[in-house]
Amino acid sequence: MNNRILLVEDNEQNRYLATFLLENAGYSVVHAENGAVAVEEAPQVTPALILMDIQMPEMDGYEAARRLLANPAVSHVPIVAITSYAMVGDRERALEIGFSGYIEKPIEPENFVEQIRGFLHRGKEQS
Amino acid sequence: MKFAGPLSEIRDGGGAPSLPLQLARLAQQEGRAARRSITERLTDTFRGYTHTTLRAGQGLNTLSTLRVAPGEIGLENRFPIAILANPPARAQAPAMSPAAPVPVSMRWRWVSIALILLATLLLASSVIALRHVEAKVPKAGGALEPEEVRLVGWYLFFAQAILLVVLAIVFAWAVRSQNAQGRQAASSHARLMANRALFEVITLNVDDLLTVADIRGRWLYVSASCARYLGPPENVLGQDCFEAIFPEDRDGVRRVFRAVVATGEVRQVRYRLRTIAGPVHIIESKGSVVRDAEGRAEKVVIVSRDVTEEENQLQSQRAIMERFERQNLAIAEHARSTEMLGDDPDAAYRRLTETAAETLGVERVSIWFFAENLSSIRCVDQYERSTRRHSYGTELQSHDYPKYFAALTEGRTIAAHASQLDPRTAEFARDYLYPSNISSMLDAPLRLSGRLVGVICHEHVGTAREWTPDEEAFAGSMADLLSLSLEVWGHRHTEAALCDARDSLEAKVELRTRELHEANAQLKELDRLKSEFIATMSHELRTPLNSIIGFTGILRQHLAGPLNDEQDKQLGMVQRAARHLLGLINDILDLSRIESGRMELHLERFRLSDIAREVVDQLRPLAAPKGIDLHATLAAGEIEICSDRKKCVQVLLNLAANAVKFTARGHVGIDVHTANGHVEIAVKDSGIGIKREHLDNLFQAFRQVDGTARRVYEGTGLGLYLCKKLAALLGGDIRVESTFGIGSCFTFLLPRELPSGAVGAPLPGSSPMTLSGLERGA
Numbered sequence: 050m051n052n053r054i055l056l057v058e059d060n061e062q063n064r065y066l067a068t069f070l071l072e073n074a075g076y077s078v079v080h081a082e083n084g085a086v087a088v089e090e091a092p093q094v095t096p097a098l099i100l101m102d103i104q105m106p107e108m109d110g111y112e113a114a115r116r117l118l119a120n121p122a123v124s125h126v127p128i129v130a131i132t133s134y135a136m137v138g139d140r141e142r143a144l145e146i147g148f149s150g151y152i153e154k155p156i157e158p159e160n161f162v163e164q165i166r167g168f169l170h171r172g173k174e175q176s
Numbered sequence: 177m178k179f180a181g182p183l184s185e186i187r188d189g190g191g192a193p194s195l196p197l198q199l200a201r202l203a204q205q206e207g208r209a210a211r212r213s214i215t216e217r218l219t220d221t222f223r224g225y226t227h228t229t230l231r232a233g234q235g236l237n238t239l240s241t242l243r244v245a246p247g248e249i250g251l252e253n254r255f256p257i258a259i260l261a262n263p264p265a266r267a268q269a270p271a272m273s274p275a276a277p278v279p280v281s282m283r284w285r286w287v288s289i290a291l292i293l294l295a296t297l298l299l300a301s302s303v304i305a306l307r308h309v310e311a312k313v314p315k316a317g318g319a320l321e322p323e324e325v326r327l328v329g330w331y332l333f334f335a336q337a338i339l340l341v342v343l344a345i346v347f348a349w350a351v352r353s354q355n356a357q358g359r360q361a362a363s364s365h366a367r368l369m370a371n372r373a374l375f376e377v378i379t380l381n382v383d384d385l386l387t388v389a390d391i392r393g394r395w396l397y398v399s400a401s402c403a404r405y406l407g408p409p410e411n412v413l414g415q416d417c418f419e420a421i422f423p424e425d426r427d428g429v430r431r432v433f434r435a436v437v438a439t440g441e442v443r444q445v446r447y448r449l450r451t452i453a454g455p456v457h458i459i460e461s462k463g464s465v466v467r468d469a470e471g472r473a474e475k476v477v478i479v480s481r482d483v484t485e486e487e488n489q490l491q492s493q494r495a496i497m498e499r500f501e502r503q504n505l506a507i508a509e510h511a512r513s514t515e516m517l518g519d520d521p522d523a524a525y526r527r528l529t530e531t532a533a534e535t536l537g538v539e540r541v542s543i544w545f546f547a548e549n550l551s552s553i554r555c556v557d558q559y560e561r562s563t564r565r566h567s568y569g570t571e572l573q574s575h576d577y578p579k580y581f582a583a584l585t586e587g588r589t590i591a592a593h594a595s596q597l598d599p600r601t602a603e604f605a606r607d608y609l610y611p612s613n614i615s616s617m618l619d620a621p622l623r624l625s626g627r628l629v630g631v632i633c634h635e636h637v638g639t640a641r642e643w644t645p646d647e648e649a650f651a652g653s654m655a656d657l658l659s660l661s662l663e664v665w666g667h668r669h670t671e672a673a674l675c676d677a678r679d680s681l682e683a684k685v686e687l688r689t690r691e692l693h694e695a696n697a698q699l700k701e702l703d704r705l706k707s708e709f710i711a712t713m714s715h716e717l718r719t720p721l722n723s724i725i726g727f728t729g730i731l732r733q734h735l736a737g738p739l740n741d742e743q744d745k746q747l748g749m750v751q752r753a754a755r756h757l758l759g760l761i762n763d764i765l766d767l768s769r770i771e772s773g774r775m776e777l778h779l780e781r782f783r784l785s786d787i788a789r790e791v792v793d794q795l796r797p798l799a800a801p802k803g804i805d806l807h808a809t810l811a812a813g814e815i816e817i818c819s820d821r822k823k824c825v826q827v828l829l830n831l832a833a834n835a836v837k838f839t840a841r842g843h844v845g846i847d848v849h850t851a852n853g854h855v856e857i858a859v860k861d862s863g864i865g866i867k868r869e870h871l872d873n874l875f876q877a878f879r880q881v882d883g884t885a886r887r888v889y890e891g892t893g894l895g896l897y898l899c900k901k902l903a904a905l906l907g908g909d910i911r912v913e914s915t916f917g918i919g920s921c922f923t924f925l926l927p928r929e930l931p932s933g934a935v936g937a938p939l940p941g942s943s944p945m946t947l948s949g950l951e952r953g954a
Contacts, residue, residue, distance in 0.1 A: 062723040063719065063726075066727060069736075073735050133715050155722035155726060158726050
């Protein structure tokens with residue numbers, strides 16, 4: 050069973066936090082510092098889920114998602130946005146582009162893993 | 177006192193100076209009876225006059241007679257009654273006058289005397305013859321008896337004696353008759369004289385000239401009144417009656433005269449006559465024919481009248497009318513002229529001065545305007561008629577010509593006939609009037625809306641000139657026309673100024689609008705920058721908070737290893753502080769969005785019971801430790817509304833959290849029900865309540881009702897403010913009722929349906945909330 054999760058996040062602390070929670074729950078986490086790296090590495094990683102921060106340097110989450118969804122090799126992988134409540138219209142835009150869902154920052158450690166599990170389950174149902 | 181013609185004629189005649197002397201002579205020359213008769217007649221005719229005057233003189237072709245009744249002689253106090261006596265020639269030999277009767281009885285006297293003498297001779301011869309016969313008869317013894325002869329002789333004697341007596345009687349009768357006739361003749365002569373005098377009086381007093389000419393036009397008779405025109409009658413009689421007539425008129429008069437003679441009709445003619453003294457008079461004559469016994473035209477009686485004065489009056493009237501006409505025409509033409517109301521005042525000034533100068537025939541006309549304080553006048557145009565040149569610019573100061581300025585400021589027309597002497601204008605005499613030879617000035621004031629603004633000056637050069645009323649009126653009219661022009665120009669100026677002002681106002685408004693637009697754009701940009709800044713800030717703040725909340729969560733879940741109680745307690749404090757900070761950041765972000773109109777609503781249909789339960793569930797961990805009874809009371813049946821669920825929860829959560837926060841014990845209830853087509857969610861508590869005076873401040877940003885409360889109850893002071901804004905954004909409102917110390921009730925009003933187009937429409941009866949966010953978001 051593929052339990053790889055590609056975490057695209059530029060902030061190291063956030064990356065560590067999410068990684069800690071996910072690995073603690075038994076997932077294998079692969080990191081990408083920004084969208085461009087994610088687009089490049091995703092085909093090799095073949096994750097079960099991509100967690101994508103939106104605001105990142107070099108290539109933001111929207112652009113990265115668009116490219117990933119355009120790539121047949123990874124287009125079936127659900128992408129979940131970690132949206133910041135601060136940015137107006139992020140969620141709508143994210144869903145419009147083709148994100149499978151969104152998780153609001155800040156991450157609630159108490160139910161974060163539950164949310165991820167839900168997305169993975171849904172993605173599995175869809176595929 | 178009226179002095180009529182005859183009085184002056186005495187003077188003219190030259191006979192006046194020695195009147196008493198002439199009277200004396202007259203007394204000798206004229207018959208007593210005639211004079212008495214004349215005086216009696218005069219007294220009758222002119223009854224009521226104080227004096228009766230007989231008058232004569234060399235020039236009048238009469239004896240100089242003056243009889244003043246009663247008993248006064250003199251030139252003074254005389255009344256215009258004059259009587260002409262006989263002409264001298266006739267007066268000197270009255271018996272030779274053809275008009276005097278030759279007494280018939282005179283011839284009879286001489287015949288009777290001759291007859292008486294003859295009778296006496298016959299008587300004497302018969303006596304002698306008788307004596308001779310008596311002596312012869314006895315001696316010779318003849319045929320007759322001596323006694324018979326004696327008897328015949330006595331018969332003859334007696335016959336002759338009777339004849340003598342008859343003759344004597346006849347003689348006596350003749351003498352008596354002759355005496356009576358003589359008296360009669362004298363009396364009729366006197367009457368004639370009186371009639372003639374009366375006639376003369378009439379001819380004198382009617383002033384008409386009575387003349388008679390023969391049909392060839394030679395004077396047969398001229399009345400005394402003609403003397404001043406033609407000269408003494410004796411020089412005139414027999415002369416050509418056309419001689420004195422003005423050559424140009426002579427033929428015309430002659431034609432009329434011939435026509436009168438030829439037709440016998442009465443004709444009238446007017447002509448100029450050169451009088452004996454020189455001056456030309458205008459005479460009107462009317463001729464009519466007098467015919468002789470056979471009906472042939474014999475004479476022409478001409479009655480003439482001196483119409484010089486009448487003609488002169490007509491002429492002057494005509495002249496006045498012409499002047500009027502000229503003035504009126506000039507006024508009308510100026511009023512119609514393009515210059516008068518044109519755009520060039522200087523052209524109008526020039527036209528006006530020229531018109532006035534030509535019409536009034538004055539040398540200079542000028543227009544002057546006062547300075548604001550009437551301290552000086554300045555010439556805007558002066559026209560000189562002789563040179564046809566205009567000039568301007570002269571300025572006169574009031575302190576130099578105080579009297580003139582005083583007269584000017586009275587505002588009446590200054591008509592100075594003798595400007596060099598007139599007190600109003602004499603100030604100019606030395607420097608201006610004498611050097612320029614100005615004799616008369618006419619200054620008409622210029623008014624604008626009743627205010628004196630200037631003057632139009634007319635200056636006449638040469639001999640002094642009496643300004644006539646019509647000339648003054650004309651000057652006034654021209655001034656009025658100029659005033660009208662000034663008024664129109666003033667209006668136009670005002671209009672132009674208004675136009676300019678309007679234009680500049682429009683320009684200003686446009687500029688201001690543009691500035692406002694720019695400012696608005698800048699503000700929008702600033703607003704955008706602010707929102708961006710807040711968003712960025714909150715993102716940047718959120719990132720470390722993310723870590724704080726996340727790691728404290730991990731630690732407290734013991735995912736990173738076990739914690740002791742103290743560690744867990746302290747990490748709990750960090751977590752609460754971090755969550756509070758996050759809430760604060762989110763509130764600020766919400767406010768910023770609402771105010772910048774970027775707050776988005778996500779409408780969905782949901783049940784109020786759901787959100788009430790959700791809120792109660794969320795707050796239970798807070799209420800439970802204080803022992804507060806937290807519950808939701810739901811009306812029968814589900815209430816479903818269409819609105820932004822998340823924001824409804826946010827508001828309700830905020831209200832309920834507040835209630836829990838400010839309630840130490842008792843209860844906090846959420847009551848959901850419908851009212852008047854909208855829904856109400858009331859949050860009631862048994863908390864500390866709010867003082868009436870603090871209710872007003874309740875919904876203001878960064879304020880808690882009481883500064884002291886702040887220490888006891890944590891909170892940002894943004895909560896209620898944000899709730900009120902959010903409620904308004906959802907088309908609802910928040911109302912509060914509170915009793916201090918007993919508890920509060922916050923009611924969240926919401927429409928059942930919030931159509932996307934009606935976002936932000938406040939509920940009826942709710943206080944209107946003007947939120948920039950709403951306006952911009954709509």
